[in-house]
Amino acid sequence: MSDFKRHNFKKLKIWQMGIEIAKDISDITASFPSFENFGMRGQMDRCSV
Numbered sequence: 550m551s552d553f554k555r556h557n558f559k560k561l562k563i564w565q566m567g568i569e570i571a572k573d574i575s576d577i578t579a580s581f582p583s584f585e586n587f588g589m590r591g592q593m594d595r596c597s598v
Contacts, residue, residue, distance in 0.1 A: 571597040 558564050558579035578590040 574593055578585075578593050581590045
């Protein structure tokens with residue numbers, strides 16, 4: 550077996566910031582009108598992730 554240790558990417562600051570951005574975008578797009586659910590809202594949610 551190798552002595553290679555796995556790095557926990559979830560501890561990286563950039564990972565944590567990315568998760569916060571995705572949550573913020575999701576909160577913002579939740580206020581969009583319902584007819585935007587599969588339009589702009591969906592695009593923005595997918596893009597943030």
